[in-house]
């Protein structure tokens with residue numbers, strides 16, 4: 163048995179093992195269950211998560227969808243002890259290691275060795291992220307005033323949504339984003355601004371000429387000051403997001419963050435050179451003439467809008483959520499676009515594990531066809547044929563999903579069976595899950 167060297171980091175030369183995982187389990191595989199997804203809780207500060215299983219077993223989960231190399235694992239407690247060096251920690255995996263002795267109260271960390279590890283460590287966001295399944299929880303699945311629907315959250319969705327959210331967190335954590343954010347002319351159309359957060363003439367006069375130009379109607383008295391921007395920025399850094407997959411638009415408010423599936427999946431890697439040029443010029447705003455050219459349907463656009471709703475009260479009167487020349491959507495977009503274009507994101511096209519190329523490229527086509535056919539009033543047979551072609555049909559109720567309901571091991575009733583009708587009745591009363599349990 164080797165002895166641990168305790169002391170300054172420079173003397174930490176001793177390892178217990180290299181690449182000696184006793185078990186490796188892939189997480190978020192396509193066939194993972196609803197239950198696995200429902201149980202998923204992670205924090206942006208713990209994308210590389212440690213769990214002391216017992217005295218000699220350490221479990222490390224990599225929530226980042228890319229392989230990480232040359233990881234140096236240390237105890238967090240002082241003095242730090244280097245306990246493990248890992249050649250490769252696979253993306254989206256859980257690896258278990260045997261360590262001769264793990265102190266009872268030991269907590270663990272890694273010392274960043276590579277650029278990407280430093281980027282992960284550098285995230286300022288402390289987001290708590292969950293993916294509660296709206297169908298299983300029997301939450302209202304259709305919003306009353308729009309065509310936005312929740313879709314089931316499958317493991318493959320989580321892989322793409324996490325990839326985007328990690329990159330979004332990276333964008334928000336950059337000094338550039340903070341700089342752009344504090345220069346943005348955030349306003350409230352309703353002028354309902356508390357006195358301590360209202361931009362005063364004195365503060366305005368201290369802004370640079372270029373900054374002042376962005377305040378188009380300074381006499382309106384409806385702009386926020388820098389103190390408010392800082393307050394909202396901090397709110398953004400420390401959010402809890404209950405993430406969901408939607409179709410037909412997004413949903414945002416409180417902790418709810420529903421992002422349109424096609425924007426997250428099909429446009430995850432979209433970026434353009436015009437956006438890069440604007441940022442390099444030092445502009446934090448996108449002039450009206452350029453907005454259509456620059457802002458395509460990237461996940462940022464829907465994220466900026468919906469996350470904006472989680473930062474300020476309902477409605478579209480504030481450009482913390484509304485897209486305009488100067489807005490959260492625009493400033494964030496410029497940074498997000500730049501990092502994607504320059505291949506500087508934590509998750510990149512080349513490194514993301516478990517991509518589904520077919521889905522990224524072609525998912526939307528049958529869906530659009532289906533919607534068109536539906537509008538034209540196509541017959542049922544044809545619609546069903548189209549649904550079969552859909553990579554991902556919209557299921558609004560558990561029974562539409564079919565099969566065994568995750569690790570709850572609830573066998574769903576066959577469509578149109580007496581039990582199915584009973585289930586529908588129970589579902590309406592919010593007791594669907596309860597009823598399903600009686601069938602088992």
Ligand SMILES: [Zn+2]
Pocket residue numbers: 467471478483
């Ligand atoms: Zn909105």
